[in-house]
Amino acid sequence: MHVDMDAFYASIEQRDNPDLRGKPVIVGSSGERGVVAAASYEVREFGVRSAMPSREAVRRCPDAIFIRPRIDHYRQVSRVIFDVFRQLTPVVEGLSLDEAFLDFSDEVGIAQCAQARALDIKQRILTATGLNASVGVGPNKLVAKIASDINKPDGLCMLFGTQIEETLDTMPARKLPGIGRKTEQRLHSMGISTIGDLRTAPDAALSAVFGRYAMRVKQRAAGIDERPVTPHRADKSISSETTFNVDLVSLKKMKIELTALADQTAARARKKELHGAVVIVKIRTADFRTQTRQMPLQPASNSTATIGQRARELLDDWYLEHPDSAVRLLGVGIAGLVREKQLDLFAAEHDSEKNVDQVLDTIRKKYGTDSVKRGSRLR
Numbered sequence: 133m134h135v136d137m138d139a140f141y142a143s144i145e146q147r148d149n150p151d152l153r154g155k156p157v158i159v160g161s162s163g164e165r166g167v168v169a170a171a172s173y174e175v176r177e178f179g180v181r182s183a184m185p186s187r188e189a190v191r192r193c194p195d196a197i198f199i200r201p202r203i204d205h206y207r208q209v210s211r212v213i214f215d216v217f218r219q220l221t222p223v224v225e226g227l228s229l230d231e232a233f234l235d236f237s238d239e240v241g242i243a244q245c246a247q248a249r250a251l252d253i254k255q256r257i258l259t260a261t262g263l264n265a266s267v268g269v270g271p272n273k274l275v276a277k278i279a280s281d282i283n284k285p286d287g288l289c290m291l292f293g294t295q296i297e298e299t300l301d302t303m304p305a306r307k308l309p310g311i312g313r314k315t316e317q318r319l320h321s322m323g324i325s326t327i328g329d330l331r332t333a334p335d336a337a338l339s340a341v342f343g344r345y346a347m348r349v350k351q352r353a354a355g356i357d358e359r360p361v362t363p364h365r366a367d368k369s370i371s372s373e374t375t376f377n378v379d380l381v382s383l384k385k386m387k388i389e390l391t392a393l394a395d396q397t398a399a400r401a402r403k404k405e406l407h408g409a410v411v412i413v414k415i416r417t418a419d420f421r422t423q424t425r426q427m428p429l430q431p432a433s434n435s436t437a438t439i440g441q442r443a444r445e446l447l448d449d450w451y452l453e454h455p456d457s458a459v460r461l462l463g464v465g466i467a468g469l470v471r472e473k474q475l476d477l478f479a480a481e482h483d484s485e486k487n488v489d490q491v492l493d494t495i496r497k498k499y500g501t502d503s504v505k506r507g508s509r510l511r
Contacts, residue, residue, distance in 0.1 A: 133234045133250060134268040134276035135257075137213065138285035140230035141170035141206055145199045147262050155197055162186050162198040163377040165460070169201050173285055204500055209261055216256045220249070225361045233273050235361035250288055270296070274357035278307060296355040301328030308352055315341065327353050367406060371414075371465025372396040379418045379458035383451050386459055387444050393464040394440035395506060401466060402493055407432035408466025411442040415450055416461035425450050432470050436489055436506070439466060 137143070141159040146152045156175030160168045166186030178193035189196055210229040217224045223235035236249060250267045257265045266287040268279025275296055279289040282299075291299055306316045308327055318341055319325070324333055330353035338346035351357075372393045380386050390413070401408060409432040416422045425446040433439060443464045451457070495504045 137230035142172035373463025401434035409468030414463030418458040
């Protein structure tokens, strides 16, 4: 099964504030550089979608109501939903705060049982959170994910046997996960517009578009997917980034923002008890060129001070090569994640930094992410 909450962030805001129900709600920033994080179904009728620039959303729906995201609150609701999942099966693969795969293949033998289980999940989520979920049921992850989107919102769709080919064949090719806008345009130029066209296309034609992944795409178009539901997905990296309403031209301001992002990334790493062996800085300039710089950490660390210092050094190196550049976006990430920190012979020198991190983490856990900030983050 694939369970996907309906307009998750926006639905929470409408649930918490009855005055917003039935109105076009956008969760995100309304600033010039803002982006739609979530859109209620009322505003989607105007063509507004998540990841759309806010200025475009306002053009399409001038009466849209913008709500500032409350990520900590959404995470709390998400935990309740995932508790519901784990009460029913231990095989839960979370994809994000609002969607997950659940495997009942060892328990459910016939379609009627699967339907009853899906309805039970929907009702349990509604009772626990007051929110609606859409559920897709199928023989594998691919089919279940496609099915969950068919009858949204508050939907339930089951695809088995001949229903799979009959349903997928008529769908636009872009509905197949992994096919984006540019690939879709290229396929259209070849006369391939539906998933059925993909399934029956000559191997040579698909190889020209997908290379060595052509056969995998053809199998997916036929509804074949052998991937298991994996309960624990290892983190490959942890990062934070932000787009600014006004381009940054001062190196000092860039460093202040970078320090704030390093603080966010390090706090997330500590929460997961992970350490990063590489620090990565992402920089997007006003002309939309994106560049990255990275530096190894020895030993691996999740210290705000250490990650922040390395990030600022990387920014300094980049700025020497690009003086007077205007910056539109900054990001800080860590990769090469390890569970156990390597032994540091000079660890005692960093005890005070560790203590500060622990105190801030404790305060934020109790009072919220924005309840306390470091002086270095003051703008």
